[in-house]
Amino acid sequence: MTVPTKLESPVDIAGLANARADERYALHSQHLNEMWVRVLKTIGYDVGFNRGVGAYLYDRTGTRYLDLLSGWGVFAVGRNHPVVRDALIGVLNAELPNLVQLDVSALAGVLAERLLRYTPWLDKVFFANSGTESIEAAIKFARAATGRSGILHCAHSFHGLTYGSLAMNGDAIFKTGFGPMLPDAREVPFNDLPALEEALKKRDVAAFFVEPIQGKGVNIPDDDYLRGVADLCRKYGTLFVADEIQTGIGRTGAFLAIDHYGVEPDMVILAKALSGGHIPVGAVLTRKWVFDKVFDRMDRAVVHGSTFSKNDMAMAAGIATLDVIEQEKLVENSANQGRRLIESFKSMAKDFELVADVRGKGLMIGIEFGPPQSFKLKAAWNLLETVNSGLFCQLISIPLFRDHKVLTQVAGHGNHTIKLLPSLTLSDADCEWIETSFAAVIADAHRAPSAVWSLGKTLAEHAIKARLGA
Known part of the structure; x- marks a missing residue:
């Protein structure tokens, strides 16, 4: 029987990934999807994640993020489950x-x-x-x-x-x-x-x-x-x-x-x-x-x-x-933690006019935003909608990521709903992290002018430039 020869120097995949980590965006721009790299850089998501465990991601500085996207629902049992x-x-x-x-x-x-x-x-x-x-x-x-x-x-x-x-x-x-x-x-x-x-x-x-x-x-x-x-x-x-x-x-x-x-x-x-x-x-x-x-x-x-x-x-x-x-009874955990989060978001909706609806089952949750009644907020909302329908959600998702280290997604093109699709392993502490982060960002969105609406102006300018091919 012929036995395969053992390689003198087996490929060190982890070492290779670490050695080329700083080149990841250049490599993708040159050889893969350059437009996606531009998107990540424009919205500030180019932090360079290098580790994932359970419901969490860690960037190149070791900062921990709560992942409410979970690879579009792939990591229901958490990342790298043993x-x-x-x-x-x-x-x-x-x-x-x-x-x-x-x-x-x-x-x-x-x-x-x-x-x-x-x-x-x-x-x-x-x-x-x-x-x-x-x-x-x-x-x-x-x-x-x-x-x-x-x-x-x-x-x-x-x-x-x-x-x-x-x-x-x-x-x-x-x-x-x-x-x-x-x-x-x-x-x-x-x-x-x-x-x-x-x-x-x-x-x-x-x-x-x-x-x-x-x-x-x-x-x-x-x-x-x-x-x-x-x-x-x-x-x-x-x-x-x-x-x-x-x-x-x-x-x-x-x-x-x-x-x-x-x-x-x-x-x-x-x-x-x-x-x-x-x-x-x-x-x-x-x-x-x-x-x-x-x-x-x-x-x-x-x-x-x-x-x-x-x-x-x-x-x-x-x-x-x-x-x-x-x-690990993750179906039960999904039901329980989802119930908690939905009730919390519905409570927020009573206090914030920009929150139009909260819906979901288990840990598939949507927070929908809609046109406000107050004059200042309505004017700012209409400006964003004129530029790009659904752009307002970026005013929620970007500060959540940048300031609170919470990764979320918009629930579709031209959509006004932020979707939560986290790992089913969410703990009570994770839920508190979500609740306090969303409450802070949504509250800021109700103040005009504010950092959130300054971000909106910047995003609108980028959208106009992109439309004009600049």
Whole structure:
């Protein structure tokens, strides 16, 4: 047997990252996305993070930040969780026969078994490498199962950025310049059952894709909406697909967001948090009859797949993540800390006219800002809106980051909502950090002139220059 020769000088990845850290923005400007580097520098986010643990990030000076973005919801169990890390190291040390392809993975079988315990009405799992790839698979499965071509989604939806999922994107900015889109993809308003029924009446829709809670804006449906969706889809022979890529794995204070509404979709899509933040993984959980319409004969056993989809590292990450979620009771923590934060923000809304609405479930929370009534604030608000709709939210997120070391995000392009999507490990001290920081920044925004509105003037000038191509 030939034994691989041990390298005299193995690659020191940590050393390499540290040695080139000061060049990161120059490297990205030259070889990757220069526009994104410009954005980071313009808004002051170029602090150079070099470490992440749990709910926290640390910059090059050792300053600690509270991460309420969590990699767009990827780090539900926190960054670099030791259980997930050790599981991955264990896979490498075991020298498993990974991706043989003309064999099957035991770990994939175990992860599928574990996931289906949460959806006992579903029978099969298809693994992919990401959320958007899982959506693509679900589109194909729905068309194969129903013999129909129509795909339906909601306004303001986000299901990914590859072509099938992009066709179901409710924000035009993501589609501009990339047309034509996938044919037979249509849009209906979110939380509107009459509009949905009208779209289904022709009986040409293979599947209706919906986020139980919309990520762009943290839009929450009426209590009876998803039950109505299930009934209408069944009535017209359309598959009901719940996109739980962002809302799943405990995010909303239940393992799945659909658990709040007591519905059983034909497919459930998972990704993001299932990865543990390390190895990308997506999953389509589906009914057996749907699955069997795709893989219906031995010569069609490989009609859909993905080279890396069931790799042992991704499967181990998923298994370890579920262990952490269960053992550390993170679903319960999400529900409890989310309830606390939502109540706190609603209390703030009573005192601050710029806070228009607070909504969320678990640790998926949106704070929406709206036009004020007082003259000085209204004039300043209108100026920003004239320059760029949704710019006001940067007057909240930037001071939160700069002055209070809290990392947040705006909930969508042209949106007036700040979204919280933190690790599900948040402590009481973390919640206090969030509450005091938001209260201070929002209070400052109600004083005009103030540092917040000076920032607004600067951002407006940058936006005008960008528009003029300066």
